[in-house]
Amino acid sequence: MKLLAKTNRIYLTFSLVIYLLTAIAFYQIIRLVIYDEVENRLRVERRDFEAYVRAHNAWSNIPYFVENKINVTPVRGEVPPISLEIFTDTLILNRYDDELIPFRQLTFYESIQGKIHRVEIRKSLIQTYRLIEVITVAMLLFLGLLLVGNFWFQGKLSGRLWLPFYDTLSRLKRFDLSSVTALTLDKPEITEFRELNDALQKMADKMQQDYRSLKEFTENASHEMQTPLALINATVEQLIQNEQLTETQTHWIERIYQASRRISRLNQGLLLLAKIENRQFSDSQPVDLSALLSEKLSDMDEVLSFKQLSVNVQRTEPFEVQLPVSLADSLVMNLVNNAIKHNHPHGRIDLVSTKDQLCLSNTGGPLTSSPERLFERFKKESAGTDSVGLGLSIIRQIGDSYGLSISYQETAGIHCFRITKVVS
Amino acid sequence: MKVLVVEDEQGLAESITDYMVKDGYVCETAATFREAEEKIHLYTYDCVIVDLTLPDGNGFQIIEALKRLLVTTGVIIISARDALEDKLKGLEIGSDDYLTKPFHLSELNARVKSLLRRRQFGGHTEIRFQEIVVVPHTRNVFVNGQPAALSRKEYDLLLYFLSNVDVALTKASIAEHLWGDNIDSADSFDMVYSHIKNLRRKLLEKGAADYIQSIYGIGYKFSQP
Known part of the structure; x- marks a missing residue:
């Protein structure tokens, strides 16, 4: 749920509850005030009534010509105390329009000509009820308007207030750690957002710097390693010029030599992987991979005929991809080397390419591990070979970095590498 | 035939020199940029083998200085960096060959010989x-x-x-x-x-x-x- 939607929802519920409570309280207060007023007036009339009875010692209906205003009835039986005063709500049928009309009624007892009478004075509430209705409707209307207005304003305001936040968020999403462009964030006037941006900026800069120094470290370490390796190789080469070497010594020297060559190849492989990851290659350009592959296969004719492999190329259309030239070369070289290395004598290599996909398959033994795992670094299908186990990782890394999907599967002794373009 | 080896790794420079001397070359070494610069100004060489990364400078500058002094000197770059850009730049400023470390001394020797043949007799030699x-x-x-x-x-x-x-x-x-x-x-x-x-x-x-x-x-x- 979006932040603004959430705050709006909370605000709306809260306001509705508050407004409803306010409306109820308001209604009650108005009713209370009006009843108080009516009751005060009824008390005044009671005093008028008592004064009249005292003066004339009798009771006449004349001053109360309005219907239902007063009702005087003699009391039989037990007499309640004179001081009693009871207010009640009552409904009385209107004679003219046959309607029940609300009245407030004051009941008290009065002695007229020595006899106790029950006196009921009434006041119509019809006016006050209308008043309450009008006030309530008006209030609801105004409160509703206020609610909608507030809601609208609040939405607008939040949108504006949170604008720097959303801006920061979208920039963060676009931020690429490995790119050279640093993260640039605005300095909004709201302190919290400014502090947030400052903190993020600092973090991003630090991250980028760490990433860069790690990258540089890997690169430098690999480079620095090449020189001592060159020294080992050169020394070994000098050592083997010695003619008095025994067989055991030769064996040891050979082992040193092989190991140092392996390290060197490992190093070059890792360096290449790091460079692809860091996108340290010059601009991509259109490369016809299928043409490059068949060219490389014909370059390897000697190895192919030595291992008695037959090559079958079916190219209908060029399979063009965007790659830096040197990486296209690495990719093709690794694919071809792989197809040759894991083949068996008298095997075959097939290259089938269309406009949208390229498939290089070779015969070979059945796989013992999952094909996906072979793309991982240092994963080798066969132990003890001279390979360092980086070839397929390099293939995959090139694919990942330049929008190519490279899959590998084995069915009935046919190993197939399929390259397709990833539609972005 | 005089060869100058510009390489800061002492052991490697020694190995190269030993190998070359055995083959009848007169071989000198320079371990720093300053030393190399001094030598190319004082003497003439038939071939210079240059490492690109030196403690006090860049191999490219030596090649540039060398090419200003005497164009016919052959130049072979030996570098730990296997970057296409470096190779292209080397060729552009007049180097003849590029070997990535680690290399075989025999390969370096073959390249030096082939280079000297091309340089000195236009390849028309038996x-x-x-x-x-x-x-x-x-x-x-x-x-x-x-x-x-x-x-x-x-x-x-x-x-x-x-x-x-x-x-x-x-x-x-x-x-x-x-x-x-x-x-x-x-x-x-x-x-x-x-x-x-x-x-x-x-x-x-x-x-x-x-x-x-x-x-x-x-x-x-x-x-x-």
């Missing part, structure tokens, strides 16, 4: 070893005056041997010389063997002595029997 004569610019091989029909790889192999006479060559260095760095060694060693067998057969057929000796566990050596 390489002679006993009864074998190689004419590089036409890629012909004669044994006792008789032309020998060698395949492209056999020719390259012979030339590599002739550049490193009396030197034990590893199978790996031969394989890489013939097929480049990316060759997979397991297969290539067998291929090296079959090429050497063919070359030896062809030379023997034309009446040459058997110069190719195999050294157990290491590789091959081309020398007087």
Whole structure:
């Protein structure tokens, strides 16, 4: 749920509850005030009534010509105390329009000509009820308007207030750690957002710097390693010029030599992987991979005929991809080397390419591990070979970095590498 | 032939020098940029082998200075960086070759020889070893005056041997010389063997002595029997 939607929802519920409570309280207060007023007036009339009875010692209906205003009835039986005063709500049928009309009624007892009478004075509430209705409707209307207005304003305001936040968020999403462009964030006037941006900026800069120094470290370490390796190789080469070497010594020297060559190849492989990851290659350009592959296969004719492999190329259309030239070369070289290395004598290599996909398959033994795992670094299908186990990782890394999907599967002794373009 | 080796790794410079001196070169070393600069201003060299990363400067600057002084000096870059940009830049400013570390001394030696041949005689020179004569610019091989029909790889192999006479060559260095760095060694060693067998057969057929000796566990050596 979006932040603004959430705050709006909370605000709306809260306001509705508050407004409803306010409306109820308001209604009650108005009713209370009006009843108080009516009751005060009824008390005044009671005093008028008592004064009249005292003066004339009798009771006449004349001053109360309005219907239902007063009702005087003699009391039989037990007499309640004179001081009693009871207010009640009552409904009385209107004679003219046959309607029940609300009245407030004051009941008290009065002695007229020595006899106790029950006196009921009434006041119509019809006016006050209308008043309450009008006030309530008006209030609801105004409160509703206020609610909608507030809601609208609040939405607008939040949108504006949170604008720097959303801006920061979208920039963060676009931020690429490995790119050279640093993260640039605005300095909004709201302190919290400014502090947030400052903190993020600092973090991003630090991250980028760490990433860069790690990258540089890997690169430098690999480079620095090449020189001592060159020294080992050169020394070994000098050592083997010695003619008095025994067989055991030769064996040891050979082992040193092989190991140092392996390290060197490992190093070059890792360096290449790091460079692809860091996108340290010059601009991509259109490369016809299928043409490059068949060219490389014909370059390897000697190895192919030595291992008695037959090559079958079916190219209908060029399979063009965007790659830096040197990486296209690495990719093709690794694919071809792989197809040759894991083949068996008298095997075959097939290259089938269309406009949208390229498939290089070779015969070979059945796989013992999952094909996906072979793309991982240092994963080798066969132990003890001279390979360092980086070839397929390099293939995959090139694919990942330049929008190519490279899959590998084995069915009935046919190993197939399929390259397709990833539609972005 | 005078060669200058500009390399800050003392051991490596020593190895290169030893190898070159054995082959009859006059070899000097410079471990720093300043030293190298001084030497190229004082003396003339036929070939300069330059490491790109030096403690106090860049190998490219030495090449540029060298090319200003004497254009005919051959330049071979040896670098730990295997970057296309570096190779292109090197060629652009006048270097003749680029070797990535680690390299084989025999390969470096072969490259130096090939470079010097090209530089000094425009490639129009013959390489002679006993009864074998190689004419590089036409890629012909004669044994006792008789032309020998060698395949492209056999020719390259012979030339590599002739550049490193009396030197034990590893199978790996031969394989890489013939097929480049990316060759997979397991297969290539067998291929090296079959090429050497063919070359030896062809030379023997034309009446040459058997110069190719195999050294157990290491590789091959081309020398007087």
